[in-house]
Amino acid sequence: MKHAVIGTIEVKPGTRAEVLRAVLAHRERSLRDEPGTLQFEVLVPNDDANKILLFELYADTQAFEEHFYRGESIARTKKEVGHLMASLTGVHSKLGGELAASGTVEQQTVIPQLRIASASRSLEFYVGGLGFTVDWKHQFEPGFPLFVRLTRTGQTIFLTEHVGDCEVGGAVYFVVPDVDRCYAEFSGRGVSAAEPPTETSWGTREMTITDPDGNRLRFASERSSG
Numbered sequence: 001m002k003h004a005v006i007g008t009i010e011v012k013p014g015t016r017a018e019v020l021r022a023v024l025a026h027r028e029r030s031l032r033d034e035p036g037t038l039q040f041e042v043l044v045p046n047d048d049a050n051k052i053l054l055f056e057l058y059a060d061t062q063a064f065e066e067h068f069y070r071g072e073s074i075a076r077t078k079k080e081v082g083h084l085m086a087s088l089t090g091v092h093s094k095l096g097g098e099l100a101a102s103g104t105v106e107q108q109t110v111i112p113q114l115r116i117a118s119a120s121r122s123l124e125f126y127v128g129g130l131g132f133t134v135d136w137k138h139q140f141e142p143g144f145p146l147f148v149r150l151t152r153t154g155q156t157i158f159l160t161e162h163v164g165d166c167e168v169g170g171a172v173y174f175v176v177p178d179v180d181r182c183y184a185e186f187s188g189r190g191v192s193a194a195e196p197p198t199e200t201s202w203g204t205r206e207m208t209i210t211d212p213d214g215n216r217l218r219f220a221s222e223r224s225s226g
Helices: 016-033 061-070 072-084 096-102 119-129 179-188
Strands: 003-011 037-043 051-058 085-093 113-115 133-138 147-152 155-160 171-175 195-199 204-210 216-222
Touching (some): 003 016, 016 072, 179 195, 179 216
Parallel strands (some): 113 155
Antiparallel strands (some): 195 204
16 A cells, blocks of 8 residues: 655754755756655645745655655765754655545554653654654743654654653553564664564564653554465
8 A cells, every 4th residue: 555645844944945955956856766655746835935845756655655754865965964954743644545445444443652851862862763754842931841753664652851751661562564663773873772573482483672751662563464
């Protein structure tokens, strides 16, 4: 099933033209060199000089992961203009027509919530280390606790600095296509697993990552019968 992303790049004031040139070059390379990248549209809002909008369509989730986590073009773009980007967020979606044709509507109806002590420290870990994107942030006033929604390949979580929301030391179980691939990706970004991928007696292969606050993130795949 195709994987769509609606992205927002917020740039530092006065830098949109430079970032736009780099993003358009990235678009051209992606469409030319990545078979799984099917569509890549770059939009410039009329009423916000510090934003660039993206619509991207991939053959499937694996194609998106190849583009975003391992693609040479996006790495080059981040190196060229990453310092000019204030934020990069995305909403991951599926095409409504494909869902209707398949007779199923996939939607995450339960979102786990984890307590964090420092949003800046946690976002560096979740975004920079694990490859999540920030969907949105909420703060009642400057200086108040932050509440954040993050998504990675269609799996969404909440992070909260609010003391009364929940306690530190939670756990989330992520079912992923290939836990060993996740392990390699996370290790490549400097994240060490508390427990590396191990086969379980109940037919899965699982690993555990611990975030800066001690919350446990368990990633699991069905064990290959071969």
